[in-house]
Amino acid sequence: MDELILWGRLNSINVQKVLCTIEELAIPFQRIDAGLQFGVNKTAEYLQKNPNGLVPMIDDNGFILWESHAIMRYLAKKHDTSGQVFPTDPLLQAKIEQWHDWYNTVCWPPMRSLFWGYVRTPEAERNAQDLENARQQMIKVLTILEEQLGKFKYVACDQFTLADIPVALVAYRWFNIPIERPSFPNIERWYQEVQKRPSFVKYSSDPLS
Template sequence: MMTIWGRLTSINVAKAVWAARELGLQFERIDVGGPYGGLDTPEYGALNPNRRIPTLDDDGYILWESNSIVRYLAARYGAAGTLWPADPRARGLSDRWLDWQATSFGPAMGPAFVGLVRTPEAQRNPQAIASSVEQVGRLLLLLEGVFADGRTFIAGESFTMGDIAVGCAVDRWFLLPVERPETPALAAWHQRVASRPAAQGILGQPLQ
């Protein structure tokens, strides 16, 4: 039995759920975190001492950190050449985007997301939000350059785990009420991944 703990409005939970759906896995998802609470219970702390989401329970195998969960699911359950490319070099091209999302895009996006979504207007830091928007704008142009060569997905012509991590992050950013640079190639890729059956009900979630 597989269980994914976490609310679907979390970008990190969305990554894990999307990966599981792409692989055709049967799983139960339990709402915790945000308005659902539950992260401070002894039971959840025993699963994940960080008390964050998501947490995966795969028949007793416990794993947390969203990109680690995506990698694990892709490696364990993905057929060769699907989410987890069989060739190490092809896999590296996909895998780097999970790290890029966690170390570059995510931190750049954080101040604007928290400021605009989770902070009352009177308490917002306009300078921090503006700096965040500027930083993400540069990263969007980087992504635009990646797709400007006509590639279909982020690591080439096949949909892989890299598309999931970056797809969830870009989707959230596109929902924020901020000015963005023109990125038609990136927008076309976003539309391609958002139209996948496994992405339905995951992308486009209300911002929380």
């Protein structure tokens, strides 16, 4: 059987979601650097497979798929037969999907502003008011997460699942940019646990870039 191919650079949050999923499930794969300085994702050949010109994208023996959460869930449906990170209960699956959608619509937009502002924008070019607005918005977002993690050990339920991966990658960014942070004890307890997992040690411990 041909090996799974993943396109995407290591410092992309969306690529990291897929890498952590692959690591959690011990799926053999090869990775092709693509995006930003590596290019590749704007070539005609790539655009034919993914017209968005974004990473990640996978080729699983001829089956092309893009959108990080769709890729994570596809890989789990194929490889996670014991429900290790994607439980077989349809209700739990729906909760995981809910948190994936929440990440896209609620959580990532303000975190993206903070991440690009502090990590990828030279200090002299930063807009202090925009950054403060994003920080305030992010505090509201994390208040929702804090409450959820007061009820459950992990984001979707009491077990680590695919819902934790994107949100923990956001938490890594939140805790590693130079901002003032209010105390969120439940998030801090959960984050310490997730950061110890070999998948996060491998793919979410480098300095942000």
